[in-house]
Amino acid sequence: xxxxxxxxxxxxxxxxxxxxxxxxxxxxxxxxxxxxxxxxxxxxxxxxxxxxxxxxxxxxxxxxxxxxxxxxxxxxxxxxxxxxxxxxxxxxxxxxxxxxxxxxxxxxxxxxxxxxxxxxxxxxxxxxxxxxxxxxxxxxxxxxxxxxxxxxxxxxxxxxxxxxxxxxxxxxxxxxxxxxxxxxxxxxxxxxxxxxxxxxxxxxxxxxxxxxxxxxxxxxxxxxxxxxxxxxxxxxxxxxxxxxxxxxxxxxxxxxxxxxxxxxxxxxxxxxxxxxxxxxxxxxxxxxxxxxxxxxxxxxxxxxxxxxxxxxxxxxxxxxxxxxxxxxxxxxxxxxxxxxxxxxxxxxxxxxxxxxxxxxxxxxxxxxxxxxxxxxxxxxxxxxxxxxxxxxxxxxxxxxxxxxxxxxxxxxxxxxxxxxxxxxxxxxxxxxxxxxxx
Amino acid sequence: xxxxxxxxxxxxxxxxxxxxxxxxxxxxxxxxxxxxxxxxxxxxxxxxxxxxxxxxxxxxxxxxxxxxxxxxxxxxxxxxxxxxxxxxxxxxxxxxxxxxxxxxxxxxxxxxxxxxxxxxxxxxxxxxxxxxxxxxxxxxxxxxxxx
Numbered sequence: 241x242x243x244x245x246x247x248x249x250x251x252x253x254x255x256x257x258x259x260x261x262x263x264x265x266x267x268x269x270x271x272x273x274x275x276x277x278x279x280x281x282x283x284x285x286x287x288x289x290x291x292x293x294x295x296x297x298x299x300x301x302x303x304x305x306x307x308x309x310x311x312x313x314x315x316x317x318x319x320x321x322x323x324x325x326x327x328x329x330x331x332x333x334x335x336x337x338x339x340x341x342x343x344x345x346x347x348x349x350x351x352x353x354x355x356x357x358x359x360x361x362x363x364x365x366x367x368x369x370x371x372x373x374x375x376x377x378x379x380x381x382x383x384x385x386x387x388x389x390x391x392x393x394x395x396x397x398x399x400x401x402x403x404x405x406x407x408x409x410x411x412x413x414x415x416x417x418x419x420x421x422x423x424x425x426x427x428x429x430x431x432x433x434x435x436x437x438x439x440x441x442x443x444x445x446x447x448x449x450x451x452x453x454x455x456x457x458x459x460x461x462x463x464x465x466x467x468x469x470x471x472x473x474x475x476x477x478x479x480x481x482x483x484x485x486x487x488x489x490x491x492x493x494x495x496x497x498x499x500x501x502x503x504x505x506x507x508x509x510x511x512x513x514x515x516x517x518x519x520x521x522x523x524x525x526x527x528x529x530x531x532x533x534x535x536x537x538x539x540x541x542x543x544x545x546x547x548x549x550x551x552x553x554x555x556x557x558x559x560x561x562x563x564x565x566x567x568x569x570x571x572x573x574x575x576x577x578x579x580x581x582x583x584x585x586x587x588x589x590x591x592x593x594x595x596x597x598x599x600x601x602x603x604x605x606x607x608x609x610x611x612x613x614x615x616x617x618x619x620x621x622x623x624x625x626x627x628x629x630x631x632x633x634x635x636x637x638x639x640x641x642x643x644x645x646x647x648x649x650x651x652x653x654x655x656x657x658x659x660x661x662x663x664x665x666x667x668x669x670x671x672x673x674x675x676x677x678x
Numbered sequence: 679x680x681x682x683x684x685x686x687x688x689x690x691x692x693x694x695x696x697x698x699x700x701x702x703x704x705x706x707x708x709x710x711x712x713x714x715x716x717x718x719x720x721x722x723x724x725x726x727x728x729x730x731x732x733x734x735x736x737x738x739x740x741x742x743x744x745x746x747x748x749x750x751x752x753x754x755x756x757x758x759x760x761x762x763x764x765x766x767x768x769x770x771x772x773x774x775x776x777x778x779x780x781x782x783x784x785x786x787x788x789x790x791x792x793x794x795x796x797x798x799x800x801x802x803x804x805x806x807x808x809x810x811x812x813x814x815x816x817x818x819x820x821x822x823x824x825x
Contacts, residue, residue, distance in 0.1 A: 627794070660691065
């Protein structure tokens with residue numbers, strides 16, 4: 241595939257670290273002044289630490305500021321952290337659109353433009369221009385995947401084809417008929433699509449040259465596999481709705497880590513044990529301060545994603561710092577088909593069933609035909625066992641519905657006998673991830 | 679002596695050797711199996727049995743970590759005549775009772791059918807009032823054992 245290196249905003253993407261540090265400092269001072277007093281959460285947090293806006297004079301002062309966690313977002317759900325008049329909120333997006341653990345983010349009109357611009361930088365990083373047609377098969381909705389790429393395509397001046405997720409046959413037909421030159425979806429769906437297209441024998445008729453994939457962890461092997469089936473280049477895009485959605489970072493053709501747009505998002509890597517700053521290349525928790533966002537800016541937001549960072553100019557010419565592929569999570573959260581799933585959600589849902597099932601369960605995350613699957617093994621309470629398959633199937637269905645409601649994804653339920661799931665002292669092993677992602 | 683009998687039902691997890699394990703436990707503890715039905719679903723099996731000592735059967739399985747339960751069922755004696763099972767079924771349906779499942783077992787003189795319904799007592803009543811006979815507990819549990 242022909243490849244031409246393009247950089248959308250060389251002034252920022254190739255700036256010297258000193259220049260950026262100055263810009264980041266200015267933006268941080270402005271941010272702190274903006275939120276202090278307006279967002280009671282930050283006022284209280286800063287007072288607790290004895291910090292005043294005047295104490296923040298440059299980016300190096302960031303360590304004086306408090307952290308923000310996902311729990312803080314939930315505690316202040318939905319608009320408690322909004323720093324602009326509510327009428328200036330132009331868009332609301334959320335993580336995975338599930339009940340229970342929903343976290344949302346509010347965006348002003350400028351924030352949406354910022355998002356579009358960041359995605360446009362990523363699309364450019366993937367070699368795309370205003371002549372491209374981008375087939376978006378991420379879901380559209382509260383989930384940021386679909387809207388994010390769509391906005392990015394608009395900013396780039398490219399054509400967006402808003403397919404949303406599902407219906408592989410139709411995806412293949414439209415991809416061919418509309419002459420899509422790029423597509424965006426989760427990596428597991430990308431591989432599934434690629435294999436389906438190979439099977440249908442349509443690969444040679446496609447004009448696809450790039451794939452933009454994120455929202456779940458994936459390996460280099462998987463990238464190479466998709467690339468070899470479709471004869472394209474694939475890129476790893478990263479983001480989270482709280483911070484922006486896709487477009488916070490992405491890798492370039494050299495695949496030497498994901499470039500963070502650090503003029504807008506200041507990254508820190510913290511030692512998970514004591515939150516001390518990690519050295520370059522050292523594994524830790526990625527933490528972001530949003531320097532440019534208006535509606536819901538976040539200070540030192542703990543992503544719980546484990547990665548390492550490296551500075552220095554990339555072969556592509558960008559000076560943007562790069563984060564390594566994610567090594568996992570600081571907590572037990574699993575990302576399944578782009579949806580965040582916590583074992584505690586399963587527990588809560590099972591407990592709500594009122595004794596029909598024991599709160600003993602085991603989650604098995606697998607990847608079958610390149611799609612993530614979640615199997616939940618549930619112990620049925622002895623009193624609710626039945627000799628009638630109809631009754632057990634009804635119970636199984638009910639558990640399935642309760643879990644789908646709680647998690648936002650379909651679950652394979654397997655009923656098991658009471659007391660057969662291994663008990664452990666202390667922290668129970670609730671999740672087995674068989675996807676073998678590195 | 680009630681006219682319904684106890685069936686021993688066992689939930690079988692879908693893993694190799696599980697059925698073997700259950701039968702072993704019963705055999706080693708002197709519990710004889712008179713009749714048996716095994717229903718399979720995609721992820722578990724349901725083993726239903728008429729045994730010589732249902733209570734003991736349940737207990738020995740439980741001590742071996744196997745979930746078993748006792749269910750009231752009716753064991754119909756089906757005369758060796760064409761249409762007799764159909765006639766019995768007809769009586770049950772007419773009586774407004776739903777049959778959940780059924781399986782058959784053989785003994786010397788008759789054919790026999792184990793019937794699980796939502797109202798076992800009524801099934802006995804319906805069958806007996808229309809001239810059918812059902813197994814009593816002590817007979818059923820010891821049917822077909824060579825003296």
